[in-house]
Amino acid sequence: MLQIEVKKVIQQWVQQLINQAIAARLIEQEDVIYARNQILSLLHLAEFKDENEDRGNDDDIPDLLEKIVEYACAHRIIEDVFHEKEIFSSKLMSVLIARPSTVNQIFYDKYQQSPMSATEYFYELSKNSQYIQMKRIHQNIEYKVDTEYGELDITINLSKPEKDPKSIELEQMAIKMDYPKCLLCIENEGYAGRIDHPARSNHRIIRLNLLGDSWYLQFSPYVYYQEHCIVLSDKHTGMVINAETFLRLLTFVEKFPHYFLGSNAELPIVGGSILSHEHYQGGHYEFAMAKADSEYTFELAGFPDVECSIVKWPMSVIRLRSKQSQSLVEAGAHILEKWQNYSDEALEIIARTGEIPHNTITPIARKNGSFFELDVVLRNNRTNEDHPLGIFHPHEDVHHIKKENIGLIEVMGLAVLPARLKEELEEVKKYILGDVHMVADYHIAWAEELKGCYQSIDPETNIDLFISREVGKKFLKGLEDAAVFKRDEEGKVGFQRFISACQNDLE
Structure with missing residues (x-):
């Protein structure tokens, strides 16, 4: 009798999943029998009783997937184990989404209506298919902190699930494979996954033509902002920053004017990206850096139709604006070439050590009304004895909050902070309030400093808001550390020296 009830329940869950897939427009009514039979096969079920159909939609897709996966385990x-559950869940959802050719056809049909219609369709598909796992992403702690540069975004990343000990052991024992070569390769589309590679059966990618080459559009599975996308090359070749990069970024935002698109630097240390596969990140979101004012403007002879300015931002940013994208490409290439060979030893900026380059940039392109914009963020990856992780990298006094590299997303003003901070910051709050605490050693000095500050302000101040602001200050300090030209008088004069060097070459 119990076995009959269990069979009835799993059949109800399957039907509810089908119903939710129809509601989310993943499948049509004509697909129901086919999709249901495919799912039954995955569950080793050979029959389905129509009278058991349950039209209720109380559970959403993520909850139903969890129930069905637990049934499969039981x-x-x-x-x-973690990886098998992820693989099985991905296979279930793959049954309920169209093949890549159909997804691409719908995308470009909607593109004829508007580029925004196309990306909205693909974003909803990627969420509903559970490729973008919004239930996990909603666990992230997110807030904004007001600063003199605008509102910085803070995210404590809790969305990436922890692997169980058995999965970790199996992964260590697994035979290493090089297919797909990396997480960004096109071969990930529809790949089942394995112990050391994520499940991608439900992954779909949009084909793009950029400058006559095959590129692809997908979304990040753990989006940090609205429509956080990745644009990747069809070739597994290393990151490059050159004039063609600028033209490709600008070509993309011309095709999708509601998106920005930027590239991490191609040198180690200065970016948190996969350097082995050329790719960019973008999305439908306006970061604080994009809204930042110009601090002062300047001209580049030879580029009369390009507006040039230094952006009021904690890092060293040159903004180029023009109605002609080709003018931005040429102006950007000039600045890049000058920067790659530029040294200012008084500010510890050295272009090369022997044949090893240190200077590079993080470029970001967007369309702003009738103007194209190209932000050129100057970077340097030198290290020394005092700063072994990078001279222009978050310094040791902020490592207890932010030790990781300052990549493209952080450059624009969004901190992606480690999950450990969720619990650790609670202990810091207890310390400040005089409660029993277990503050980590690396937070003690900061906690003591904050306790003094907190006691000197209005005692009614909300402790949570107080800590949130202080974390934001640490992130801001990390951005200021990463600036090649600091925000002090010496740094501002140094920045002007570099601008003068760019101008002199054109006279």
């Missing part, structure tokens, strides 16, 4: 269809 009935030994899969092992109860």
